[in-house]
Amino acid sequence: MKKALVLMLVGLSVAGCSQTERGAGIGAASGAIIGGIATGNVRGAAVGAAIGGVAGAVIGNVSEQPGQCYYRDRYGNRYIDACPRNY
Numbered sequence: 001m002k003k004a005l006v007l008m009l010v011g012l013s014v015a016g017c018s019q020t021e022r023g024a025g026i027g028a029a030s031g032a033i034i035g036g037i038a039t040g041n042v043r044g045a046a047v048g049a050a051i052g053g054v055a056g057a058v059i060g061n062v063s064e065q066p067g068q069c070y071y072r073d074r075y076g077n078r079y080i081d082a083c084p085r086n087y
Helices: 002-013 017-041 044-062
Strands: 068-072 078-082
Touching: 017 044
Parallel strands: none
Antiparallel strands: 068 078
16 A cells, blocks of 8 residues: 555656656666665665666657657667657
8 A cells, every 4th residue: 555655646746747857757766676676775776766867867858859869879878869750
């Protein structure tokens, strides 16, 4: 019951946000959970939240830019460029 209540409150807290803010919030929460589980301590959860927040903000920001797509090259670098025609 507590988990359902927490999830509902988190959902309501990001309901009025922009895509960038929503992406950052969801990324930070997911990163904190994954980092905490993977390392078993608070430091891992904090690092996961920071990395997830930045990644979520980048992805959310791209979704606000019509005609722009988010890409990743073979080296893992992320960049934004124009989407292919008829996309």
